[in-house]
Amino acid sequence: MTKPNTIIDCGCGASYERREVQLPIKDIGCFDCSDCGARLEIWSSRTVPAFKRVDAVDAAAKRA
Numbered sequence: 145m146t147k148p149n150t151i152i153d154c155g156c157g158a159s160y161e162r163r164e165v166q167l168p169i170k171d172i173g174c175f176d177c178s179d180c181g182a183r184l185e186i187w188s189s190r191t192v193p194a195f196k197r198v199d200a201v202d203a204a205a206k207r208a
């Protein structure tokens with residue numbers, strides 16, 4: 145069973161492509177924005193999210 149990927153937008157402007165992965169054992173973890181450190185998700189199950197940074201137009205135009 146495959147779920148469509150979704151895009152998670154952090155408040156700082158960073159965007160991440162999120163998909164779900166099935167693991168054989170339960171996993172506990174969390175994902176923080178690599179730019180601002182905001183906690184975007186916490187999980188504790190066999191279905192865990194996987195995040196991939198995507199360069200949105202807004203991110204490319206971001207001022208440091």
Ligand SMILES: [Zn+2]
Binds near residue numbers: 156157158177180181
């Ligand atoms: Zn952020």
